[in-house]
Amino acid sequence: MESLIWQEKLPQASIDFNSQRRVMDQLAHGRDLAVRLQTIFRREPAQPRSHGSVTMARDIVEKILKSFSDSIYMLGAVESSDVSGSEDGGYEDSGANKKKLKSAGSKNGRGCYKRRKESRTWTEVSSTVEDSYAWRKYGQKEIINTKFPRCYYRCTHKLDQGCKATKQVQRMEECHRLYRITYIGEHTCKRTSNLSPQMITDADPWEPHDSAKPQKITAIVEKLGYFKLGNAQSDVTDKILLPVSSKLDAELELEPEPTVACDYDFSSPVDPDDFMASFLHLDAGDFALDQVGNALL
């Protein structure tokens, strides 16, 4: 998949932060959808009756994706251009540099924490929040204009090994069974856990046998697969696809409703055209390739 380095710096552009942020969000959304399309086409061999159109669609999706990625790259470069570099890419605001530091231990010993401003950051979209690292949840926030809260995790070895890695997990609105995972900072810890992904999978309690919906959704996620946005960096790129984790569902108090955006029955072999029609909320018969672009933009 294409490489996308959000932190790379380019000359400053004249666009205010909030506008840029909104544009970035929209572009990221578009890119997510394009990635999903790309994943679908890559996984499904061309079928006789749709071979030509599917091949053409693949090319179009590639171009759409490249367009989104290039745009995000340029904006992303602007985003970070006002951040002065720090040596370790981790926390800054240390001591004397702080613009304003309230008296130590302002209240109950709080108030002197340091805020992460720059570190290596990349985003992934995955069907599971699990990866090969041990994480400890330290917060959850409702984010305005988003349907689901964002969960904050830090490396379990932050205290004993000073590992600065954190991640933020947010359920995607477009497809409730997928998570947008933002990794911030890289692990400096030695991994002591040799827990395999499959062991995690086995421990996952959310595989009811009496409910068709979760099975269907799991099948969808497996079809859609695991994909990654951003620059390949961490070990988690090597992880295998896992069944959907129920943990976040419980945390978010979600009902096991099937997502609308991904409401497609994968019980039979997938026809990309049919799936696309379903994915874009079109009647199968009305589906045409140019609608893919229209729906994405």
Next chain:
DNA sequence: GTGATTTGACCGGG
């Protein structure tokens, strides 16, 4: 008892 999670408070950037 120990470690993980929850959750309201706090802080800083915009």
Next chain:
DNA sequence: CCCGGTCAAATCAC
């Protein structure tokens, strides 16, 4: 002042 990120006391789970 708003909002997202972090802290840490309280609570939970094992």
